[in-house]
Amino acid sequence: MSNAIGVVMTEHIVAGRMENHRLVGEVVRYPSDSNEVDALMGVPGGALLEILANHITELAGSSEKQVEAIGVAVPGVVRHGVVEDAPNLTQIKGMRMADELAGVLMGRGVKAPVHIANDADAIAAGVAAKFGQLDRLTRVWTIGNGIGYGRWPYVEGVWEGGHITVTLDPKERYCGCGGVGHLEGIMGYRAMRLRFLDREPEEIFAHAKEGDARCREFVDLWHRALAAGTASFIHLAGPGRFYFTGHNVGFVDVPLLRAHLETMVKMSPLQSFSLEVLPNDDETALLGAGVSALRALTW
Numbered sequence: 001m002s003n004a005i006g007v008v009m010t011e012h013i014v015a016g017r018m019e020n021h022r023l024v025g026e027v028v029r030y031p032s033d034s035n036e037v038d039a040l041m042g043v044p045g046g047a048l049l050e051i052l053a054n055h056i057t058e059l060a061g062s063s064e065k066q067v068e069a070i071g072v073a074v075p076g077v078v079r080h081g082v083v084e085d086a087p088n089l090t091q092i093k094g095m096r097m098a099d100e101l102a103g104v105l106m107g108r109g110v111k112a113p114v115h116i117a118n119d120a121d122a123i124a125a126g127v128a129a130k131f132g133q134l135d136r137l138t139r140v141w142t143i144g145n146g147i148g149y150g151r152w153p154y155v156e157g158v159w160e161g162g163h164i165t166v167t168l169d170p171k172e173r174y175c176g177c178g179g180v181g182h183l184e185g186i187m188g189y190r191a192m193r194l195r196f197l198d199r200e201p202e203e204i205f206a207h208a209k210e211g212d213a214r215c216r217e218f219v220d221l222w223h224r225a226l227a228a229g230t231a232s233f234i235h236l237a238g239p240g241r242f243y244f245t246g247h248n249v250g251f252v253d254v255p256l257l258r259a260h261l262e263t264m265v266k267m268s269p270l271q272s273f274s275l276e277v278l279p280n281d282d283e284t285a286l287l288g289a290g291v292s293a294l295r296a297l298t299w
């Protein structure tokens, strides 16, 4: 039987204990008030590690069984336990998180290897685990303030799919990273607010449904951009399952996305792809963080 602890740190922190790739017991959350957003923004990196260690120690103490692995999912570019970049949680940029957190935990008597994963990769791992398809390629787009791309099984690389170039129009410069023509520059929440200074993204999608020409045109562009990003990954790694989730997944219109994708993917061996929207929840990423940590033990 495998025992692991999974943690997700995005705008908030959630942590849970897992047995045999399933969550057991209560999930703990920081801040406990789910209405409080941006609670982690001003917290220094060292203090974040303390908060993580508190939750992990509490969960480890809730069972007699030895914890084999601890997985932490964070938004950013993660390699070998180091957070190389984290545009939405800047205080952890450059942190040797796996080593530093393992050190803090050691001081509290919790001895288990710590594995750090990108949050979108963790969601892909969680989806694969949930559907019993850990042996298959699973890809996930996370649609939130930024656009994340995750894949399972993990392979070495950067995989910043949200920054894939989907247009050559030099006026497309709303991406948070500063790059021109990026997917996130069209689809990201912040990017949409910059483009439409007079209305919120929710209003853009609502007005499009009511027939507003400018909003309809943009909603179509938004779906074409997502189709273009997805088509690029189909042309690189093949067809298969694509899942869509995240805070703003409600904006996705699957039939419209599919219609655009079908204009972009014409080689018959590549047309067997599936598109599925998943509800946005913390548990999937949490599960995936734990599963990734257990899998990392065998590398």
Ligand SMILES: [Zn+2]
Binding pocket: 162, 163, 175, 176, 177, 178, 179, 182, 184, 185
């Ligand atoms: Zn970008």
